[in-house]
Amino acid sequence: MKRHKRHFDDDRLDRQPLERVLNQAAAQREKTPIRKQSYEASQEVQLWLREQALDASHKPPFEPSLFARHREAEWILSSLRHFYELDLISDVIGTAKSGKEATVYCCVADSRTGLDYLAAKVYRPRMFRSLSNDAIYRNNRVQRDERGRVIRDGRKRNTKQTRAKLDQVSNWISYEFQTQQRLYNAGADVPQPIAQIGNALLMSFVGTPDQPAPRLNEVRLDAEEAQRLFEQMLRNIELFLACDAIHGDLSAYNILYWEGRATIIDFAQAVDPRQSDEVYQLLERDIDRVYRYVAPYGVRADPAALAHSLWMKYLTGSLEVEV
Ligand SMILES: Nc1ncnc2c1ncn2[C@@H]1O[C@H](COP(=O)(O)OP(=O)(O)OP(=O)(O)O)[C@@H](O)[C@H]1O
Numbered sequence: 521m522k523r524h525k526r527h528f529d530d531d532r533l534d535r536q537p538l539e540r541v542l543n544q545a546a547a548q549r550e551k552t553p554i555r556k557q558s559y560e561a562s563q564e565v566q567l568w569l570r571e572q573a574l575d576a577s578h579k580p581p582f583e584p585s586l587f588a589r590h591r592e593a594e595w596i597l598s599s600l601r602h603f604y605e606l607d608l609i610s611d612v613i614g615t616a617k618s619g620k621e622a623t624v625y626c627c628v629a630d631s632r633t634g635l636d637y638l639a640a641k642v643y644r645p646r647m648f649r650s651l652s653n654d655a656i657y658r659n660n661r662v663q664r665d666e667r668g669r670v671i672r673d674g675r676k677r678n679t680k681q682t683r684a685k686l687d688q689v690s691n692w693i694s695y696e697f698q699t700q701q702r703l704y705n706a707g708a709d710v711p712q713p714i715a716q717i718g719n720a721l722l723m724s725f726v727g728t729p730d731q732p733a734p735r736l737n738e739v740r741l742d743a744e745e746a747q748r749l750f751e752q753m754l755r756n757i758e759l760f761l762a763c764d765a766i767h768g769d770l771s772a773y774n775i776l777y778w779e780g781r782a783t784i785i786d787f788a789q790a791v792d793p794r795q796s797d798e799v800y801q802l803l804e805r806d807i808d809r810v811y812r813y814v815a816p817y818g819v820r821a822d823p824a825a826l827a828h829s830l831w832m833k834y835l836t837g838s839l840e841v842e843v
């Protein structure tokens with residue numbers, strides 16, 4: 521009995537300072553103006569990220585030191601953790617590059633993948649936030665529902681709910697992954713896509729961790745290399761068409777150059793010629809931008825005529841590449 525009472529008393533003693541702290545905190549909250557909660561810390565966003573996680577209790581926690589002090593550490597780790605849990609990566613060791621919409625990290629591939637390094641493209645929270653401004657439409661993205669069907673009246677469906685927005689972005693990231701997969705399987709010069717979960721894409725890494733492959737706009741070629749590269753790009757553009765795809769944002773900024781080989785990246789804005797009316801202009805622009813890059817090296821061609829000829833072949837089913 522005494523023992524019990526003492527416990528009760530102890531409890532009260534312990535609780536008093538705690539209550540004081542709680543009260544002080546409550547008073548403080550009343551005085552402090554309410555700060556806007558960060559988007560990625562919002563409950564729905566965190567719940568959405570957690571829902572995608574698997575039970576990986578058999579593994580040590582995923583804590584790459586790279587992000588220890590990173591402003592968006594929680595967001596990045598929640599995005600990459602799934603790949604760790606699926607035994608696809610074992611560590612994250614560097615940042616390959618930060619683009620406008622996403623950051624690409626260099627990961628150590630899990631030995632079971634048979635690869636050395638993998639590139640993880642993680643879309644930023646900003647990307648998810650900007651959806652209310654119809655960013656997807658401005659960027660020419662194809663809207664898909666959860667079954668992969670094209671949504672034509674996406675504007676009406678673009679509800680204000682965070683959850684719906686998150687799913688929407690996740691759908692087009694998945695579309696980016698599926699396009700890259702289709703092109704890779706057809707033999708195009710694109711990184712091998714490995715997996716996509718939520719806001720992150722995993723693919724083969726071009727270059728080395730110390731020296732990620734430079735983009736074409738960062739290298740100098742000789743005339744012969746430039747000619748070879750232009751032909752390689754035209755072959756790829758034709759192969760893309762044979763797979764019912766147009767890159768839509770092809771330029772020296774989305775082509776990596778490593779050991780004499782070009783690799784096309786970033787299929788976020790790819791379009792299916794059967795689904796969009798603006799495709800011909802996009803095809804023409806893709807070829808023109810590549811041509812403008814190689815022209816100073818002495819390559820001569822008529823990009824508009826090349827686009828026209830490829831388009832005619834596409835429409836008449838007489839493309840020369842085999843898929
Ligand atoms: N597989 C890869 N291997 C090595 N580096 C890569 C790979 N994929 C992308 N990168 C690097 O990450 C950068 C950003 O990738 P990507 O172009 O796909 O994203 P983005 O956000 O659309 O970028 P941007 O807005 O600059 O076009 C690339 O310019 C490239 O330097």
Ligand SMILES: [Mg+2]
Pocket residue numbers: 619773774785786
């Ligand atoms: Mg890019």
